[in-house]
Amino acid sequence: MALNTNGISFSGLASGIDTASLIQKLVSLESQPITQMEGQQKTFQSKLSALGTFKGLVKDLQTKAKALSTKDSFASYFTSVSTNGHLSVSASGSASPGTHTVTVNQLATVDRWTFDGVTDKTVDLASADGQHVAFSVNGTNYDVVLTAGHSSLEEIAGAINSAAGEDVGASVVNAGTDANPNFQLVLTSKTSGEDNRITGIVSDVAGLTIDGTGPDGSGNAQSTNNITVGLNAVAVIDGLTVTRDTNEFNEVIAGVSITAQTADPSLQLSVSVTADTGAIKTKINDFVTAYNNLIDYVNTQNHYTKDQGAGGLLFGDPILNQVLKQVRTALFNVPPTVVQNDTAGYSTLSLVGIKTQSDGKLLVDATVLDDKISANLDKFADLFVDSDGFNNGGALPNTNGYYTDTTADSGLAATLDRTIQRMFDTYTGPGNKTFKGIFDTRTQTYNDSISKLFKDIAAKQTQVDKFQESLTLKFANLEQLMSGLQSQGASLAAGVSGFSNGG
Numbered sequence: 141m142a143l144n145t146n147g148i149s150f151s152g153l154a155s156g157i158d159t160a161s162l163i164q165k166l167v168s169l170e171s172q173p174i175t176q177m178e179g180q181q182k183t184f185q186s187k188l189s190a191l192g193t194f195k196g197l198v199k200d201l202q203t204k205a206k207a208l209s210t211k212d213s214f215a216s217y218f219t220s221v222s223t224n225g226h227l228s229v230s231a232s233g234s235a236s237p238g239t240h241t242v243t244v245n246q247l248a249t250v251d252r253w254t255f256d257g258v259t260d261k262t263v264d265l266a267s268a269d270g271q272h273v274a275f276s277v278n279g280t281n282y283d284v285v286l287t288a289g290h291s292s293l294e295e296i297a298g299a300i301n302s303a304a305g306e307d308v309g310a311s312v313v314n315a316g317t318d319a320n321p322n323f324q325l326v327l328t329s330k331t332s333g334e335d336n337r338i339t340g341i342v343s344d345v346a347g348l349t350i351d352g353t354g355p356d357g358s359g360n361a362q363s364t365n366n367i368t369v370g371l372n373a374v375a376v377i378d379g380l381t382v383t384r385d386t387n388e389f390n391e392v393i394a395g396v397s398i399t400a401q402t403a404d405p406s407l408q409l410s411v412s413v414t415a416d417t418g419a420i421k422t423k424i425n426d427f428v429t430a431y432n433n434l435i436d437y438v439n440t441q442n443h444y445t446k447d448q449g450a451g452g453l454l455f456g457d458p459i460l461n462q463v464l465k466q467v468r469t470a471l472f473n474v475p476p477t478v479v480q481n482d483t484a485g486y487s488t489l490s491l492v493g494i495k496t497q498s499d500g501k502l503l504v505d506a507t508v509l510d511d512k513i514s515a516n517l518d519k520f521a522d523l524f525v526d527s528d529g530f531n532n533g534g535a536l537p538n539t540n541g542y543y544t545d546t547t548a549d550s551g552l553a554a555t556l557d558r559t560i561q562r563m564f565d566t567y568t569g570p571g572n573k574t575f576k577g578i579f580d581t582r583t584q585t586y587n588d589s590i591s592k593l594f595k596d597i598a599a600k601q602t603q604v605d606k607f608q609e610s611l612t613l614k615f616a617n618l619e620q621l622m623s624g625l626q627s628q629g630a631s632l633a634a635g636v637s638g639f640s641n642g643g
Contacts, residue, residue, distance in 0.1 A: 159615040167608045174600050181593045183453070188586050190441070190453040195579050197434045198463060202560040204427040208524040208553035212395075215521060216419035219396070222410035228399040231413050235395025237517075240411045243376040244400040248332040248387045251370030253341060254313075256349045257322035258293060261312050265347030266291035273300065273348065275341040277307040277329060291345060293325055300327070307331070308338060329370055333385025334359070337370040373400055417513050425504060427553070428494060431467075432501040438464055439499065459582045463563065470556040472496075486512065486519040489552070526554035 207213050210233070217231035227242060258265065266288045273296065274283040282304040286296065293312050300310035309328045316322030325348065329336045341352035351363040361369050373387045375398075382392050387400040396413060438460050443451030454460055471489065478487050485491045493508030513520050521527075526545065535541030543558045563577045576584070 163608065163611045163615060166611060167604060170607050171600075171604050174597055174604065177593050177597050177600070181590055181597075184586050184590045184593070187453045187457075188583065188590075191457075191459070191579070191582060191586065194437060194441075194454065194460070194463075197430070197437055198467075198560055198563065198579075201427075201430040201434055201467070202557055204423070204430040205553045205556040205560070207423050208427060209526060209551060209557045210554070211521065211525050211527060214420070214423070214525050214553075215517075216416035217395075218412075218414045218416050220412045220414075223407065226400070226402050226404065226407065226409055227411065228401060229411055230397045232395045232397075235393070235413050237415050238413055240378050240393055240396070240413070241376075242378075242389075242398060242409045242411055243405060243407065244373070244403045244409075245376065245405045246371060246374040247400055247403045248373035248385060249368055249371045250332045251329040251337040251366075252368035253327045253338055253350065253352075253365050254315075254367055255325040255327075255343065255365065257315060257324045258347060259321055259323070261293040261314075261321075261323040263293075263347075264288060264291045265293065265296070265345050267346035271345045273341075273343045273345060275304075275308075275327070275352075276339050277304070278331075278336050280304075280307060281340075282308075286345060291347075293323055293348075296345070296348065297325055307336070326367075331385065332370060332387075333372050334370055335385055341365075375400060415517055417510075417517075420513065420517075421506075421509065424494070424509065428502045428504055431471075434467070435464075435500045457582070459578055462578055466559050466563070467556065470559040471552055474552075484516065484519055486516070486523050489523070492520060492523060522551065524551050524553040526551040530554070530558070 212233035215233040215235070217233075217235050217237070219229040219231050221227045221229055226244065266286050269287045270285060271288075271291070272283055272285045274281070276282065282300075284296070284299050284303050286299065290299075297310040297312050300308065304310075307330055309330055311326050311328070313324050313326050314321050315324050327338055327341070329338055337354070339354055341350055343350055350365045352365070353363040355361050355366060355369045359369050359371050361367075372383045372385050373389070374381065374383050375389055376382070377389060377392045377398070380392070382389055389398040389400065390396075392398070393411075393413075396411070398411070441452030441454040441457075441460055444455065445451075450456070474488050481487075482491070489502070490496070492512040493505035495503050495505060497503050530545050530550075532542055532544055535544070543562050545555070545558075563579055565577050566580060567575045
């Protein structure tokens with residue numbers, strides 16, 4: 141076996157020693173720390189992956205808590221209208237169950253005008269440069285100046301769209317027949333309602349005429365060119381007359397959106413808003429599932445047996461218990477005075493049917509949960525929802541007070557959402573010092589360990605390479621020395637033999 145290292149080549153034949161194998165074994169022994177450090181690297185990388193899984197479970201719990209943290213996200217409602225085809229109704233979480241009356245007296249319409257017709261839409265209509273079409277929309281004045289050589293009906297429509305396209309649409313329509321065409325320039329406001337009418341229309345283009353007289357105070361057209369008058373929608377909602385420039389009547393009833401579809405002053409419609417308890421229970425169950433998934437993961441990681449050892453890669457990592465402690469504090473640390481003053485039984489999770497089991501996971505008692513939701517939905521929601529908003533009193537970032545609600549009501553889900561958010565937030569404090577959440581801090585610790593191992597491995601590899609070079613050189617010198625001795629011995633033996641033969 142021959143060994144060639146950095147230009148040094150030998151076979152070990154002179155000494156009779158398998159030098160290549162010997163060097164390989166010695167280098168292998170010297171390299172064992174590298175193998176150990178590479179194994180440590182893989183372990184840390186696996187820990188990072190496990191930490192990422194844990195982080196994802198915590199984030200999922202936060203998402204489920206956020207869905208219960210505000211009234212808008214917590215509650216869901218069904219809506220119905222006594223007569224179909226007149227209203228479109230929807231309700232957000234800020235609505236309340238109840239029945240309302242709606243009468244639609246008038247629908248909103250867009251303002252539309254048409255210029256007097258021409259027989260050829262491609263013929264220039266201006267007799268000289270500088271002739272123009274002018275009008276106003278909701279306080280914005282437009283003056284479209286034309287040239288004689290570019291003043292056909294189609295070119296005028298294009299010029300208007302370029303100048304006033306945000307407020308008005310201009311188009312060319314044949315109101316006649318193919319045999320007897322009557323091309324008309326039509327201006328249409330892009331927004332309905334009285335405030336968005338097209339007013340003050342004038343044209344001094346020789347071949348483009350219009351009567352720009354606006355409607356009267358009652359909204360009746362005074363010009364045959366005013367083919368549709370822009371009107372507001374008018375509805376009577378729970379006895380209150382409401383005017384809108386579109387057919388949408390939003391937030392007249394808190395959390396309820398109403399869109400008028402037809403107008404009938406003689407028809408009073410009944411709108412019902414009822415709680416969708418099924419959707420609420422689904423959010424509760426999703427939250428419990430996310431919490432239990434987190435507990436399962438922590439329990440698995442922290443499990444230890446004599447035969448199998450640690451249950452997970454994060455066994456012994458303090459972040460597991462740090463996170464779990466904060467989550468449990470947010471959910472279960474209800475002040476005793478709150479519980480004592482709770483005569484209705486809505487101050488803790490267990491009172492509404494969400495109970496803690498011996499393994500730390502939650503179990504939903506569907507019967508109790510249904511009873512509590514049916515008995516008083518507002519009190520049930522108040523257990524989870526921050527109904528009066530969050531106020532930390534101006535506390536500085538990265539302090540306990542920054543995440544503490546100083547208002548009377550906070551809500552368990554809202555508190556948990558803020559608690560988890562603190563685990564991920566990063567702030568710059570005094571002296572531009574960066575404060576990281578516990579997940580980023582732990583991730584950095586693992587990455588720092590991996591980076592240090594990279595450097596240590598590189599340094600050790602340099603030592604091993606030098607060690608191998610030194611061994612190779614020493615054995616090469618040994619081989620050279622022994623080869624020389626063998627040559628001398630052979631010469632001496634030959635001389636002795638010749639002397640003996642000659643004598």
